[in-house]
Every structure is written in C-alpha cells, then in structure tokens.
Amino acid sequence: MKMKMSNQCEKCGESIGFKGICYRCRIKNQREAYQAMNSEEVEKMIESIISNIETIGEWDQVYQDFNGLLGYHDINTARIAQAAFDKGIFFPAKLYRDASPEVRDQLLARLFDPACEVAGHLLLCLALQDDEVIKEAFLRLEKNPLPWRNKLYVNPSVYAHHGGWHFDEQGNCNSLYFNRCYTMLPGDGVDQAAKAGQLLEQHCSHCGCQLIDVLRLDGLDERFSFLAVDGVLAIPICPNCIIYTEETFVRYGENGRSVIIPYESSFETKNYCSEADLLEMSRNQLTLSDEPVPKYYASGGDEVITIGGWPDWVQDAQFATCPDCSQTMKFLAALPWNVLLDGSEGTLYIEICTDCRTLCLFHQQT
Ligand SMILES: [Zn+2]
Ligand SMILES: [Zn+2]
Ligand SMILES: [Zn+2]
Incomplete structure (x- = not known):
C-alpha cells in the first residue's frame, strides 16, 4: 500500500513527502554527473580520494566518489x-x-x-x-x-x-561472473532485446498473485551472445512470493517457455501485491543499453538493473548450487525493485547454470 503524498518531485512529478526531488531522481542526477566527467576531472577526483582515504569508512563523499568512479569510469x-x-x-x-x-x-x-x-x-x-x-x-x-x-x-x-x-x-x-555487463535505463521502448516486468496469464499456486516475466532476454541479440541461448530467455516469478522465499529455481527453454520448479511453501502465503503494483511494474520503458557498461556499474550509486558484470550485494555474496549438476551457479542479473515499483525495497538476484538451463532467483534487503 502506498501512502498519499502531498508534494511532487520537481523533476519527474512523482508524489513525495517533501519539497524538492525524489530519491530516484537524486541518484540518477548523481550518476549522470559522474558519467559526464572527463578524464582530467576523474584524475583530480582520484587524487582527492587518495588524500582523504582515511575517511572512506565514513560512507560519505570519498566513499561515494570511489564507487562512482569505479562503477561509471572503471578506474x-x-x-x-x-x-x-x-x-x-x-x-x-x-x-x-x-x-x-x-x-x-x-x-x-x-x-x-x-x-x-x-x-x-x-x-x-x-x-x-x-x-x-x-x-x-x-x-x-x-x-x-x-x-x-x-x-x-x-x-x-x-x-x-x-x-x-x-x-x-x-x-x-x-x-562466477560474466565479464560483459549491460544496464536497462528508461528509453523509448523500441529496442526489445530485453524487457522487464511483463505480466503473464498464469497465477501463483501459493498466493494467487499474477506472475510476471521479471526479465525477458533475446538470446539472438548479439549483446546476449554470452548467454548461449538460441531464442528468448524468459524469467518468470511470483512478485509477491519471491520476497518470502529463500530460493526459487526456474528451468528455461529456448523458446521463451520457462517454468518455475514447484516448491513447498513453509507458511501460508498472503498476496500483498496489488493490481496497481502489477500494472506499474509492467508499464516501464526500460531499454537495454546499446553498449556494454563497466563491470561494476551496479555499485556506482544509482539503482539500476544490470545484466552480466558484478552485482552490488545488499548483504553477503550469495551463490546458489545448481539443483541438477551441483555446480556453483553464475551471477546473471540484479534488479533493485525500486526500479520497477517506486518505493519498494531490496534487490532481486538471478543466477544461472547454462549447462543445465536452470536459474536461481532470490531476494536480499537490509
Ligand atoms: Zn523524481
Ligand atoms: Zn505467490
Ligand atoms: Zn547445472
């Protein structure tokens, strides 16, 4: 349930509880400011980080600058x-x-x-x-x-x-990581190589919530050649249960047909995901970046979807074991929920075993 807020963000018009710009716009502005820096400015900032290195543990300016330069300039x-x-x-x-x-x-x-x-x-x-x-x-x-x-x-x-x-x-x-990394940012929706948050016909057998393909990746697009999928890789989830479930496994085919591997639920599941939430998640215009982004893009400071590269773990690094071959699975994608649904917390992590065509999905939050 979202609260009714009286003010509006001066940039995007989203309702917020204070005057000024919303959190999402603030971290986006910050990212764009780092990205706009030229090599001289980057060099100057590195010098400043070095001279103030003892303050990095304060999670303040030096910490933020270091992550910004690593995430957006791959220093x-x-x-x-x-x-x-x-x-x-x-x-x-x-x-x-x-x-x-x-x-x-x-x-x-x-x-x-x-x-x-x-x-x-x-x-x-x-x-x-x-x-x-x-x-x-x-x-x-x-x-x-x-x-x-x-x-x-x-x-x-x-x-x-x-x-x-x-x-x-x-x-x-x-x-455990792919070297290539892409992001998804708001765009015009023409490029269909990756889509986030598409509504599906099916409903969850545990809570009744409508399922979504949290991501659909076109394996035939050159940018996803590292996936070795000859078609669409669909990643269905129950957006409600995923938050309460330790790990959810999905088996994928090459034709976009994927199935969630049935699991026992240890508790009675209520559906907290409203019709409006589902609509908001599906109505994004997030578009895959044309070019790869730096491997540490996820830790730059903005909340962005990343596919490939290195995740920014909310908690400890967590790697699932493939239920078929028992190998440690590889990190595929991370999706901060706030990107799809304003005001939501935590990040969805997706891992893959390309040998067995299996995915593992799990949620972390502070
Ligand atoms: Zn805003
Ligand atoms: Zn469910
Ligand atoms: Zn496997």
Whole structure:
C-alpha cells in the first residue's frame, strides 16, 4: 500500500513527502554527473580520494566518489589501493581490485601470519584480484587453515565468491561472473532485446498473485551472445512470493517457455501485491543499453538493473548450487525493485547454470 503524498518531485512529478526531488531522481542526477566527467576531472577526483582515504569508512563523499568512479569510469584502483594499504585501511575490499603485485604480496604476508587479526578483511581484498598467486594461496589456506580460521564464519573458498571465482578441492577454478555487463535505463521502448516486468496469464499456486516475466532476454541479440541461448530467455516469478522465499529455481527453454520448479511453501502465503503494483511494474520503458557498461556499474550509486558484470550485494555474496549438476551457479542479473515499483525495497538476484538451463532467483534487503 502506498501512502498519499502531498508534494511532487520537481523533476519527474512523482508524489513525495517533501519539497524538492525524489530519491530516484537524486541518484540518477548523481550518476549522470559522474558519467559526464572527463578524464582530467576523474584524475583530480582520484587524487582527492587518495588524500582523504582515511575517511572512506565514513560512507560519505570519498566513499561515494570511489564507487562512482569505479562503477561509471572503471578506474584502475592501483594507486588508491597503495594509499589505503599505507594507512591500514581494508574496507571496502574493492579498493584493492587492481592492487600492484607489491601490495598483493604485502597483504599475503600479513594473511600468512598465524596471529593475523584482520584475516577476514584481507581475504576479501585479495579475492577481488584476479590473480594466480592468490588462487594458489587460497587453496593452501583452505587445506591447511591457520589459527585465525577459528574466528571466521566461513572458509577462504567462500571469500573467493566475493571476488567472483569458485575453486574446488583439486584447485580447479571457474568464474562466477560474466565479464560483459549491460544496464536497462528508461528509453523509448523500441529496442526489445530485453524487457522487464511483463505480466503473464498464469497465477501463483501459493498466493494467487499474477506472475510476471521479471526479465525477458533475446538470446539472438548479439549483446546476449554470452548467454548461449538460441531464442528468448524468459524469467518468470511470483512478485509477491519471491520476497518470502529463500530460493526459487526456474528451468528455461529456448523458446521463451520457462517454468518455475514447484516448491513447498513453509507458511501460508498472503498476496500483498496489488493490481496497481502489477500494472506499474509492467508499464516501464526500460531499454537495454546499446553498449556494454563497466563491470561494476551496479555499485556506482544509482539503482539500476544490470545484466552480466558484478552485482552490488545488499548483504553477503550469495551463490546458489545448481539443483541438477551441483555446480556453483553464475551471477546473471540484479534488479533493485525500486526500479520497477517506486518505493519498494531490496534487490532481486538471478543466477544461472547454462549447462543445465536452470536459474536461481532470490531476494536480499537490509
Ligand atoms: Zn523524481
Ligand atoms: Zn505467490
Ligand atoms: Zn547445472
């Protein structure tokens, strides 16, 4: 249920509870401001991040600028990583994505100290670096844990998931992310390669809510060649139940015909999704970007749908296990609900096993 608000956003006209512009317009403006920066301005901002690196943990300007530059300009973080390391700062781990081999080796040296006090942070920082030396070190630490392992909740292999890779006991590594990333922004709706929030005929067997294809991706479009689907990949969900269900699995075909794998519901499900909500979700003009966007686009600061690339996790990185082949599934797409339905919270994550043509969907929110 949405409350009646008395004011209207000065940009988009949406009803809001205060004078000025709405949250959605504010973060959109912010994204566009970062995107409009030229290389000199980017360079100046990197310098400013470096000189103020000790304030990044305050989640304020430096934090926002770092994410904006990483998400929208795909900056190389090597110098920022050096500055952070010099000050003993290990959060956010993304600072270390492009760390130099020297910084990497110093992080590893600290990690291999049996009395290391910041092992969890170091594992995250290292996991973000795509590097053979780190992969070997993680495998070694998984097999021969150091005393600090008792203070962590999970093994190094789970930290590796944050960095986008999975390894097994034999040391075989595979990537959990697609390198190519696209976004969907409001457009004219002419480009039909990707569609979000289409209403379906069927209704949910648990709550009775009308189902939607939360995404429909045209696998024949060159931009989705990485999906290896010879037709439309449809992703149906119950927009009501998805929020209360831990994981929902979907089997997809190549003709746009996908089925939600039946599951038992552990509680009685009420439908909180109104007719008006469904209409709003289906009435968007979101259009796939012509060109790929940076891999970390989702963490730039705006709420946007991303397909491929790296998600911005609301909570911890979460990777489902394929029910057919038991492999760790790969991240496919993330959809902040607020994009489809104004005022809603949380993000839908979609993962895929292209071998078994299976999807896993789950919801995270703060
Ligand atoms: Zn607005
Ligand atoms: Zn339902
Ligand atoms: Zn599988």
